[in-house]
């Protein structure tokens with residue numbers, strides 16, 4: 001499959017198979033609303049077939065990092081509208097990654113008095129950067145009551161509705177990196193004894209119900225999800241990821257969702273793509289440390305429909321055009337990943353001699 005050929009993922013019509021992976025950049029403005037600078041950042045990268053935004057909290061409780069944007073207030077919806085318009089003006093497509101961090105939170109990064117909730121009262125032992133960028137201990141979470149869980153799912157649903165109201169093309173549920181959905185999925189962080197914990201069928205229930213509820217609200221063909229079976233990030237552990245994710249995919253497969261975004265680390269223990277591809281009839285976007293060459297090889301196997309790139313998009317806003325031209329890639333300045341406003345964010349130049357093209 002040609003990496004530059006168009007592809008349709010559910011209701012999302014992509015002009016090429018190169019997806020910009022979600023990347024938190026900590027530049028939201030007052031009240032966690034997207035700013036004109038963020039609109040400019042995404043506009044510059046709109047020749048990607050699809051942009052998945054940085055993680056976006058569906059509620060104040062879902063926030064755990066400094067200056068991450070939300071999608072639960074009118075000001076935030078207005079900010080995202082600027083982003084969506086900027087990307088659409090260049091012919092691009094963009095979905096919001098909904099990221100509720102659950103227990104992976106630092107109190108000083110949240111609003112005053114905002115709760116930190118998780119499946120169980122087990123703290124993550126992985127420190128998280130505070131407002132000054134220095135890692136500090138996470139908060140001990142409060143275990144959600146069974147009847148509160150419906151409310152958390154409703155927050156995701158409202159955020160999905162808000163995404164559409166802002167003109168974004170859909171949403172991606174962030175189910176990895178040790179955040180709330182993965183906390184439910186994993187045996188190490190979920191010790192519940194109600195219908196959301198214990199058996200595999202119970203541990204996958206939160207994700208399945210959230211996906212189904214968002215699909216009912218905005219259409220399954222505008223809802224994707226991201227997983228990385230066995231990912232230890234943010235102190236995650238699962239006794240049997242193959243069992244957990246096999247069951248999850250079996251449960252979601254009939255739902256007609258837009259795509260599965262799979263961070264694919266094939267290890268001797270678990271080859272996630274080999275495990276899940278035969279069980280998933282929908283589209284797959286594959287990610288992780290891909291190069292143009294390895295991405296093409298993966299597409300050529302016919303196992304995946306699109307490929308996503310994270311870090312290369314930071315310093316190469318015109319990554320698609322550079323790939324097309326065989327142009328060299330610019331290195332990124334790690335110092336300004338999470339700070340610096342326009343520095344290391346919107347000031348990476350396009351490849352010399354190139355005109356800005358539309359995403360078409």
Ligand SMILES: Cc1cc2nc3c(=O)[nH]c(=O)nc-3n(C[C@H](O)[C@H](O)[C@H](O)COP(=O)(O)O)c2cc1C
Nearest residue numbers: 021022023024054055287288289290309310311337
């Ligand atoms: C600065 C930075 C921020 C990231 N933030 C997110 C995020 O908000 N949500 C997410 O799912 N992954 C996040 N990731 C992971 C990337 O989406 C991607 O999976 C990872 O960088 C590997 O792809 P790459 O090798 O092409 O960079 C982030 C990565 C980086 C470098």
